[in-house]
Each structure stands twice: as C-alpha cells, then as structure tokens.
Amino acid sequence: MKYSYFPLQHILNQHPHISKHAFLDTSLEFISYKNNNIVMIGDSQLVSTSSSFNDNEDEILSVSDFSHLFHHNINMNQLSCTINASLDLFNIETVEKISQRFHFILNQLCVSINDNQISKPMYELLLILSNEQYLIRSLNNTQISFPSSLTCIHHEFVYQVMKHPQKLAVELDDQSLTYCELLYYVQILFFTLVNEYHVLPGEV
Template structure:
C-alpha cells in the first residue's frame, strides 16, 4: 500500500507514472489476463459444486415481512454492531489457532453454524461473498480492482462438532477460491432456470483493519482522500443496504479485538428483530468459545440461540407445581370435581369452534370412567394408554382415566 501511495502521489504531481521492471509490482488490466485464461476447469468445478442447489430459494431467516416478486428494493437498512470484548476475542483467537485455521475461515464457519440455527436447521446453506481476485500468490503484487462475487455453499451435518465443521468450511473455501476468477454471470448461466439468484442477498465479510484514524486518510499532493466506511448512513437511523442480510466480522489488528456488524434490509426486518438476532449471535459465540461453556467438540445441533430472558420464561412456564389449599394428597380429578362444584356453567375447555363447560366436561368424564371400570375392569394404579389427536376428547380421556384410578399414558398418533 505504501508503494502504491508513493507511485500515485508521484503520478499526481509529475503527471508521469514511474515503472521499474526490476520490481515485482505490476500495474495492468486484469481483464486482459482473464480473457486469455482457460475456463474449462472452473466451469466444471462450479457446475459440480452447485449441483441440486436451490439458488433461487431464500434462507428461512426470521423475516418480519417478505418482498413481493415485483417489488423493488428500497435500499433502506439498519446496522447493529457489538464488540466481542477482550476475553471473548482472546478465546476466539485461541480456538482458531488450535484448529489451525485462518481467522476468516473460522469466522465463516461460525456464520454458517449461526445460519443453521437461525433458520431452524436448514442444512444446505448458500450465501454470496465478494472475493478480491488474488487466488494465486503471483497475483498479490498486482494493483487493481477485480472483485468477483461467488456463491459459497455449505452442506451442514448437524451431528458434526464445530471443530469438524471448521475443517469442512476451510476445505470448501480453499477450493472455491481456486476458481474464484470464474465470472459470476457465467456461473449463473449454468443454471438457466434460475431467474432470481437470491443467495446473493445473504452475504459475509471479514475485515482486518487498523483503528488509527490516519490509516483511513492519505494525502495525494495537496488532496486528502478518505476510505469509505463499511456502512453508509442515509439518515440518522438508517444505512444504505446492499444486501438483505450480511454479517461482517471486523478484526482490529492494533488491539487484536473482534467485533461484529449485522446489516439488514428494512424491507424485510424490523430494527427490533435485528437487535434480537445480534443478541442470539452473542449468546452462541459465548457458548462456543468461552472455556466454561465451550461447545466446539459437541454436535452443533446442541447449540442454543435462546436468550437468558427466554430461558427464564420457559423455566417459569414449565414450573407446573401448584400447592393446593386442600389436603396435599388431593388427586387431580378431586380438584377437578371441586372446580365443577364451584363453577358448573363456566367454560372449562375450548378448542377451535368447540367448547365444554365444567358441568358438561364432568358428565363425559364420568361416562368414560364408568366404561373403563365396568367393561375393562381398570384397577387403581393400572397404566391406561391413550392415542388421540389434540382435541376435547383428549381432555376427557385424561380426566376419565384419572377418575377411574388409572395411570394416564399418552401416545403420539404419529409415532405410537
């Protein structure tokens, strides 16, 4: 970058571009090389890599609304960022090092696992990514912009550990980068039935940068140039959205810290939804990489995106222990009869268009319990199984078995 800055400054001041044949630095039009390259191998690779991939089917992200096929993108988006903090950044670095994988590939694997959980278990994930075109070492010295967007497909096995997923993602990424020079339009031409390649709307980015302000500004002659920010604001609360959903990992090379930014289209997401998604990502990151909760060797399907307040709510809902005012030995059907005596005309159970009052429910329960006693001779403590769909009959069956003295055992009609 310093060499390029020097040459650009000299060209601006003198009007001439100095070129030294002895240096490895070359200024050329990459498109000339691209036109001379054989594309046969790349064509075969991408055809095989995307075989049976549903490129026109969007991921099942938690959208708040959907964009109609004839509806244009507004470009309005929102951006939510959070820092890893020193401890989590350290754990992230240690995990990447122990897996012998680059930070970019490690972050990409994390993104795939997050998408797997966020989409409720979608196993075939295809996203878009921009490549810098330096797929061979000898191209690193070329100055120029020859970015290409490519699809990155990852087929997830939920039973694999995150450690194994990272290896799979790394191998896949390296293979894709070998053929990243193959133009996106030619990749799409291999799938003529795909009219809307929506995989490009979900993207990933990894940025390594230095936080010093002066690194974002350079002087060319007497002119000061500044780098564009990652997110371009169009108002106080909105940014310009190029994608429907993009996760960007930022690595601060000075502090060796990490942060994440989620940019999402307001056409599809509410701001509150994006905030919750960011919180779920933080929750997963702590599960994966914090030593106390580390789950990198466990199957990824065991990871949870449940937030702490949601866990508390579920625990409170599942706390079904109730202390009755009467004797602690009171049975369920005794309490039921007690409620019938107190509120005979009140609604006891309702499902869709059907309902029963306490009095009506007691009648059907007594009929069933007498039937179990007289015909099937159910004795106290005998297990009685019930296989029935969710209905009023299910409630009648539960109470009837209890009233007959049996032990209720539910069976699923789908898997009895």
C-alpha cells in the same frame, strides 16, 4: 450451494443469465486491516470499509438486504462485528434479536475455549436466550398448588362437584357426564364394591 468452494466470480459465471442472485441478499464479510491513521471518537473507532464488491470491471454488486461484517484490527488485535439489515425487510426488533442470539453464541464459544472444550459440537450450543428459556419454563410449569386441607384426590373431586355440579367432567365421543352425574356413578360403584364384593378401603 453447489460449487460454493469456488471464488465468487466463478460462482456467478455458473449462471450468467441471472441478473440478481438470491444468495447475494445475505452476505458475510471478514475484513482484516492494518491502519496507522486511526480516527477515534470517544470509545468508537472509524474504519473505512466498503459494502459492495466487484463482479467484474463494469459491474458492482451491492449487498443491501442483510450483511454481517467482521473487522479484524491487526494493530490493536481486536475483532468487531457489524450487522446491517434492510428496514424494508427486517424490523428493528428482529435485527436486535439476531444480534443478541449471535452474541449469546459467541459467549458460549468463548467459555468453551476457556474451559478447554474446543471439541464441543456446534449442535450443543444453545440458541434460546435467557428470557426465552424463562418463558418456556413458565409455560411448561403446569403444577397447581391446592389448599393444604385438600390432601386427597377424592376430596378435591368432591370439592369440584360442589363448585361446578353442572359442568362437564368426562367426555367421550358423543357421551358426556357432569361432575354431579359422575359422582353419582362413583358412589354406586363404591357401594357395589363394598356391599357385594366386600372390598375394604386400601385394597384397591
């Protein structure tokens, strides 16, 4: 976005005639706080934060469609993330998928830091989750296991002729051949090569 390095107020002043800016539908906030009055409920910590910001003294813009908040607790030296999404625009499954993907990327970044690979470029990070990788591998795995007795391709071809004699085996433009017809022409070619040209098995 043009002038993205400006403070937010300067960016909004570039287009004073627009009542609602499209880029405000998605927000990323980083909040660093130091609070000695920590409220804990079990393992959860309550933090008072705001999901809106002031454009000027008279107007408050609310971040409602999608927001990603980072909370940095200086006292505990902890970093937590919160994703808020409008259910009018996002399914719960979609938000869960976004959070899983973000968590997966963070894990890769942490591994890169531990392995002293901080210079690793961002485009080398994987975005595909493990279950999606498994799905892609299963879709690309087109290998078919044939019975051990059918070790040669011509054996398998004859088996298909016997199983589906009237099904189409070859089709090109407006012409087609069934398995039975294709076997007939293959046999004619075979006898022609053997009887007229004296071709021996293994020479072709």
